[in-house]
Amino acid sequence: xxxxxxxxxxxxxPSLFAxxxxxxxxxxxPPGDFVTTYIATLASSNEVVDQNxxxxxxxxxxLDQSMLVQYLKWIWGILSRGxxxxxxxxxxxxxxxxxERMALTLVLALASxxxxxxxxxxxxxxxxxxxYSIGDYAFTAFTFFGLSxxxxxxxxxxxxxxxxxxxxxxxxxxxxxxxxxxxxxxKMLDLLSRLWxxxxxxxxxxxxSLIRVMRANMLDELPKPYVTTARxxxxxxxxxxxxxxxxxxxxxxxxxxxxxxxxxxxGSVVVAIVLNLPTAAPLLLQALMAQDMYxxxxxxxxxxxxxxxxxxxxxxxxxxVDPRIRLE
Amino acid sequence: MTDILSITPRPSMAAGKTLLDVKNLVxxxxxxxxxxxxxxxxxxxxxxxxxxxxxxxxxxxxSVTARSILQIIDSPGRIASGSIILNxxxxxxxxxxxxxxxxKAIRAVRGRDIAMIFQEPMxxxxxxxxxGDQITEVLRLHLNMSKAQARKEAAELLxxxxxxxxxxxxxxxxxxxxxxxxxxxxxxxxxxxxxxLLIADxxxxxxxxxxxxxxxxxxxxxxxxxxxxxLFITHDMGVVAQIADDVLVMHHGVIKEYxxxxxxxxxxxxxxxxxxxxxxxxxxxKAEIRLAxxxxxxxxxxxxxxxxxxxxxxxxxxxxxxxxxxxxxxxLGIxxxxxxxxTTLGRSIMRLYDPASGEMHYRxxxxxVxxxxxxxxxxxxxxxxxxxMVFQDPFGSLNPRMTVAQVIGEPLLVNGLSKxxxxxxxxxxxxxxxxxxxxxxxRYPHAFSGGQRQRIGIARAITLNPRIIVxxxxxxxxxxxVRFQVLDLLMRLQDELKLAYIFISHDIGVIxxxxxxxxxxxxxxxxxxxxxxxxxxxPDHPYTQAxxxxxxxxxxxxxxxxxxxxxxxxxxxIDPSNVKNRSSAR
Numbered sequence: 001x002x003x004x005x006x007x008x009x010x011x012x013x014p015s016l017f018a019x020x021x022x023x024x025x026x027x028x029x030p031p032g033d034f035v036t037t038y039i040a041t042l043a044s045s046n047e048v049v050d051q052n053x054x055x056x057x058x059x060x061x062x063l064d065q066s067m068l069v070q071y072l073k074w075i076w077g078i079l080s081r082g083x084x085x086x087x088x089x090x091x092x093x094x095x096x097x098x099x100e101r102m103a104l105t106l107v108l109a110l111a112s113x114x115x116x117x118x119x120x121x122x123x124x125x126x127x128x129x130x131x132y133s134i135g136d137y138a139f140t141a142f143t144f145f146g147l148s149x150x151x152x153x154x155x156x157x158x159x160x161x162x163x164x165x166x167x168x169x170x171x172x173x174x175x176x177x178x179x180x181x182x183x184x185x186x187k188m189l190d191l192l193s194r195l196w197x198x199x200x201x202x203x204x205x206x207x208x209s210l211i212r213v214m215r216a217n218m219l220d221e222l223p224k225p226y227v228t229t230a231r232x233x234x235x236x237x238x239x240x241x242x243x244x245x246x247x248x249x250x251x252x253x254x255x256x257x258x259x260x261x262x263x264x265x266x267g268s269v270v271v272a273i274v275l276n277l278p279t280a281a282p283l284l285l286q287a288l289m290a291q292d293m294y295x296x297x298x299x300x301x302x303x304x305x306x307x308x309x310x311x312x313x314x315x316x317x318x319x320x321v322d323p324r325i326r327l328e
Numbered sequence: 329m330t331d332i333l334s335i336t337p338r339p340s341m342a343a344g345k346t347l348l349d350v351k352n353l354v355x356x357x358x359x360x361x362x363x364x365x366x367x368x369x370x371x372x373x374x375x376x377x378x379x380x381x382x383x384x385x386x387x388x389x390x391s392v393t394a395r396s397i398l399q400i401i402d403s404p405g406r407i408a409s410g411s412i413i414l415n416x417x418x419x420x421x422x423x424x425x426x427x428x429x430x431x432k433a434i435r436a437v438r439g440r441d442i443a444m445i446f447q448e449p450m451x452x453x454x455x456x457x458x459x460g461d462q463i464t465e466v467l468r469l470h471l472n473m474s475k476a477q478a479r480k481e482a483a484e485l486l487x488x489x490x491x492x493x494x495x496x497x498x499x500x501x502x503x504x505x506x507x508x509x510x511x512x513x514x515x516x517x518x519x520x521x522x523x524x525l526l527i528a529d530x531x532x533x534x535x536x537x538x539x540x541x542x543x544x545x546x547x548x549x550x551x552x553x554x555x556x557x558x559l560f561i562t563h564d565m566g567v568v569a570q571i572a573d574d575v576l577v578m579h580h581g582v583i584k585e586y587x588x589x590x591x592x593x594x595x596x597x598x599x600x601x602x603x604x605x606x607x608x609x610x611x612x613x614k615a616e617i618r619l620a621x622x623x624x625x626x627x628x629x630x631x632x633x634x635x636x637x638x639x640x641x642x643x644x645x646x647x648x649x650x651x652x653x654x655x656x657x658x659x660l661g662i663x664x665x666x667x668x669x670x671t672t673l674g675r676s677i678m679r680l681y682d683p684a685s686g687e688m689h690y691r692x693x694x695x696x697v698x699x700x701x702x703x704x705x706x707x708x709x710x711x712x713x714x715x716x717m718v719f720q721d722p723f724g725s726l727n728p729r730m731t732v733a734q735v736i737g738e739p740l741l742v743n744g745l746s747k748x749x750x751x752x753x754x755x756x757x758x759x760x761x762x763x764x765x766x767x768x769x770x771r772y773p774h775a776f777s778g779g780q781r782q783r784i785g786i787a788r789a790i791t792l793n794p795r796i797i798v799x800x801x802x803x804x805x806x807x808x809x810v811r812f813q814v815l816d817l818l819m820r821l822q823d824e825l826k827l828a829y830i831f832i833s834h835d836i837g838v839i840x841x842x843x844x845x846x847x848x849x850x851x852x853x854x855x856x857x858x859x860x861x862x863x864x865x866x867p868d869h870p871y872t873q874a875x876x877x878x879x880x881x882x883x884x885x886x887x888x889x890x891x892x893x894x895x896x897x898x899x900x901x902i903d904p905s906n907v908k909n910r911s912s913a914r
Contacts, residue, residue, distance in 0.1 A: 223402070224451060225446055225447075225448055225451045225452040226451060226452055226453055226454045226455070228400055228402075228446070228452070229444075229446060229452045229453065229454075229514075230454075231400045231438070232398055232400055232438055232439060232443070232444040233438060233439040233443075233465065233466050233469065233517075234435040234436065234437070234438035234439035234440060234466070234469060234470060235435070235465070235469065236430075236435060237430055243457075244454055244457075247456060248454075248455070248456055321456070322455075322456055323455075323456055323458075323501045323503075324455055324456070324501070324503060327501065327503075327504065
């Protein structure tokens, strides 16, 4: 087991290099660079930038060098000083920008994950055990409803209702007075009072699909002979459900951890933009559009690292939970 | 209570109080089209310490009967009427049929008064819990033992069912056990609370015959020491003859005959019972069609000559230096237990596997001899047309989305031999040949019974006028009444079409009925080859002798278990390569 983990960790190093290089190339592939975009932005507000200024800017940002040199410089900065470069657009160190957003992203993602699982798993089990009952049909109707409504639409509608009917101010995660204030108990409470809306919106669609998956998993397990054996032992229906089929039906969810982690960053872009949330996803989108390559590159690198770590964690957990994987 | 019972005394009750009394039990399954009565008005009783065998073919309702007693019928089945009176040792009685399937009262009976074991020990045990966990669970549930007490008791139970190193075995998982061990663990779990009744639902069907004999012995021995009664469900009349005190013959949910085992076997009254017993007795000798046939020309050039064939899966030698020849028109039986390599041999001949070494000389229709082990590409394709296969599982081996006409006609189509109206005519002719009504050719396989599906599989195999057919357990999944029809069909086709068969089976009876010669396989080696009569009745090799001795004799008056023994492989000469082999085979 330990050997397996070490081997996997060592493999992560070349994978990260390969992916980060690929990401760097991909970001540079579209014609032009940050300066072109920058000039275009200025031009749209009727400011004219002459060629010399552009060249000076390129030189300042190091954009006149070859791509390989730029990449090596960037990666060396990360390895030697933990320096991810300076964001062209924000004129701030990339690491600072990312970490500032990551904390809130994490809070939001965890909150919606917990909400999703807490709602979906029990309902999925109920739907499977009471297959074709009225309750099952009701939840099925709800899940298809939840699956088919685009989450940004749900966000708009809920925002409208909250603002017009209840007069609440729902954009962002903080009230204006706390936006720049240092952390305090009052700011925490403010955050909690505003968190429910994005969490609810994000949870609806993922809950819907999770209920279907859980129901299908349970339906696969329920007719298995070991369930009958447990019943013939005299276990109560609830106890045997929890101990046997549920335990095995949960295994596939452990595998999903692999893509839950990268989703922290890149998931729910549209909802975050609609609700004006200060999370990582809108920043990533903006960086890509502006060809702000150090910022975008750092994000892509982070997503890759999280994917690799996520799949390692899910593999280790699966082995811990399922002896068939651990021992064979 | 006793008053009510004494109104209808049964003759057998005079000796003592019955343990379980089932009266007019009806178990039904509501369907879209109406109500299906899986068990229709049956009555029987079991006395303490006795064994009642419920015997019947698939769909007879024997399993549903067993599950009705514990109220663990699969949804949406339910008990519609009747009573199931359990008389406990402390003098109290309870009608199990009246209890709610989820009630506390029935849960107190399950696992404590009445325990159950099932057909598939692998899937009946949880794959992610240790065996010890699953046994201690029952002890803690019903006997309120502490963890330490329960663990100690569980180890003792495993020792009772003869599992070596019980302490370590507790912490292992079902998939780390062998098939026989798993069923032993299931039995240990069932016996944990010393139940008065053990319900065993086909507990040995998935096991090899030698393992089956050991499990039957174990149950018998435990029954003698604990005094529990056994309700044993099986389709195998041989097993019934060996273990039953009373027999209940079921068919389509009703009782055909019910009485002491000797009466059932020696003076059966019901025609269905007679048919069941006749089918086992028939397997005691060679088929009449075969006895009537003129002897084979043993001097003829073999159609297939296998020399020193070996096939490895990793470390395991699935085939170890196998040499055997097949004569034209001959049926060569290959018999062996699971893991003996008999299926691997069949698949290697079909070149579904590429053998590691050895030769398979096949004499083609034009007299040319080719080595099947070396053929590639077009040549292999041509040879494969002349070698066809019939599979075990009549459900899994037919594509559910193809009509029967498509299934049977496909070999003709993909080989570009026939199409359109001509193809249709040939399909109709083939269906006629295997005894199916060609009118059903546009239907899908699910519309056919197991026996009919196997006929479809046979029709597909003979489509291209093959010369050799490899039949891998072709009748094992079929009920006895259908099995003979399929065996007789195979023999008739053999004579009509001049086919040579390689007939792979674990069932000595079928081999004896059908085959001219037999090869016995054991751990990848061919240990004995000879005339079917000789090998099946008077074998030379100790392994074959052990195998034959383990087969339950279909006569309740012949229960001498002392004749049975287990084959223990003689330790080979000290040879480093050989030693390595043996340890890896474990």
